[in-house]
Amino acid sequence: MIDEFGEVGAGWLQDAYGRPLTLADFALEQSIRTDSFLLDDPSTGPEVTTAERLSRLIDTAHHVFFSIAEKQGSVPPELAREVAQFLASPPVDYASEGVDVLRTAFEVGHLFLNDRRMWDLD
Helix, strand or coil, X not given: CHHHHHHHHHHHHHHHHCCCCCHHHXXXXXXXXXXXXXXXXXXXXXXXXXXXXXXXXXXXXXXXXHHHXXXXXXXXXXXXXXXXXXXXXXXXXXXXXXXXXXXXXXXXXXXXXXXXXXXXXX
């Protein structure tokens, strides 16, 4: 990890994760550092994208899904408040906060490294 991120970067990552990094964690941080995500798109083939563009895609998809679910009344009452807060939240500055969106998506399982060592969305 020190070879890839330097002593300061490796220390920061250990503190941020609060545990040893998995291979997928390491790959995520490599992609963030290089600002290069290789997406596995079965219909068009592999595509390289940036953290800003990928975070915008994930955030937009959440807004669309939550809006549709809210309009159809299919959001369980216990989640309705969280969905309303999410939909009312101020726009994200994807250039500066996009990596936070990606780390969160990775943490909850919406973004994952697949068997072909490419990033996939769930």
